Amino acid sequence: MTHTSLPSGEALPPLYLASASPRRRELLAQIGLSCIQLPMDIDETVLPDEAPADYVLRLAAAKARAGWARVAAEGLPARPLLAADTTVTVDGEILGKPADAFEARAMLQRLSGRSHEVLTAVAVCHGVRVDSALSVSRVELLPLTAAMLDGYIASGEPFDKAGAYGIQGRAASFIAHLDGSYSGVMGLPLCETARLLAMHGLDILGSHGHEQ
Numbered sequence: 001m002t003h004t005s006l007p008s009g010e011a012l013p014p015l016y017l018a019s020a021s022p023r024r025r026e027l028l029a030q031i032g033l034s035c036i037q038l039p040m041d042i043d044e045t046v047l048p049d050e051a052p053a054d055y056v057l058r059l060a061a062a063k064a065r066a067g068w069a070r071v072a073a074e075g076l077p078a079r080p081l082l083a084a085d086t087t088v089t090v091d092g093e094i095l096g097k098p099a100d101a102f103e104a105r106a107m108l109q110r111l112s113g114r115s116h117e118v119l120t121a122v123a124v125c126h127g128v129r130v131d132s133a134l135s136v137s138r139v140e141l142l143p144l145t146a147a148m149l150d151g152y153i154a155s156g157e158p159f160d161k162a163g164a165y166g167i168q169g170r171a172a173s174f175i176a177h178l179d180g181s182y183s184g185v186m187g188l189p190l191c192e193t194a195r196l197l198a199m200h201g202l203d204i205l206g207s208h209g210h211e212q
């Protein structure tokens with residue numbers, strides 16, 4: 001396998017990100033990676049009795065495979081492709097993105113004053129091979145008053161986010177505790193992502209897995 005690493009600080013060539021998410025693009029930029037976004041519209045229906053971890057792993061792999069099919073169909077240059085899926089789970093139930101303010105309020109009331117888990121699966125595809133990793137974080141929210149719920153929903157932040165909140169925005173003011181990966185909660189766990197990319201020959205720091 002050819003390893004690509006430019007420890008001198010030069011930019012690595014962009015990889016493909018099978019996602020419409022601006023957060024995922026920003027997180028990649030945080031570790032020095034640029035990307036070409038290829039949004040994938042896949043069926044996100046939960047299968048009967050599907051466990052949350054199986055669900056996010058299945059969706060991340062499906063987005064990666066669909067993305068790779070597009071790379072191949074359009075004859076784009078072969079480079080690693082990344083995809084991810086994030087969900088919030090509480091009492092074994094999966095909370096996706098709220099459809100409206102009513103649903104956002106119900107989700108936030110459900111999460112208020114207790115802890116829940118945020119699961120993000122990331123998948124890397126480079127040809128036929130798809131490798132995945134799972135990040136699980138525990139997040140505890142303060143008890144949310146009616147005024148806090150009103151203010152947060154009015155901000156518009158809940159709407160495109162699993163569980164109806166974003167750790168990177170105003171919700172930070174009511175997140176009491178995080179045990180896990182901040183980037184994973186935000187939508188792309190960077191440590192796992194770097195490890196998967198290294199397995200596909202893209203060494204971000206030019207030293208991944210080696211003593212320096």
Ligand SMILES: Cc1cn([C@H]2C[C@H](O)[C@@H](COP(=O)(O)OP(=O)(O)OP(=O)(O)O)O2)c(=O)[nH]c1=O
Pocket residue numbers: 018019020021023024039040084085086087088097118160161162163165166167168185186187
């Ligand atoms: C819990 C949480 C979720 N989110 C976001 C991350 C994901 O973008 C979104 C969950 O939806 P996803 O279906 O994982 O992703 P997406 O539809 O936004 O993008 P794509 O499928 O094109 O990759 O929730 C935050 O931004 N902050 C948070 O704290």
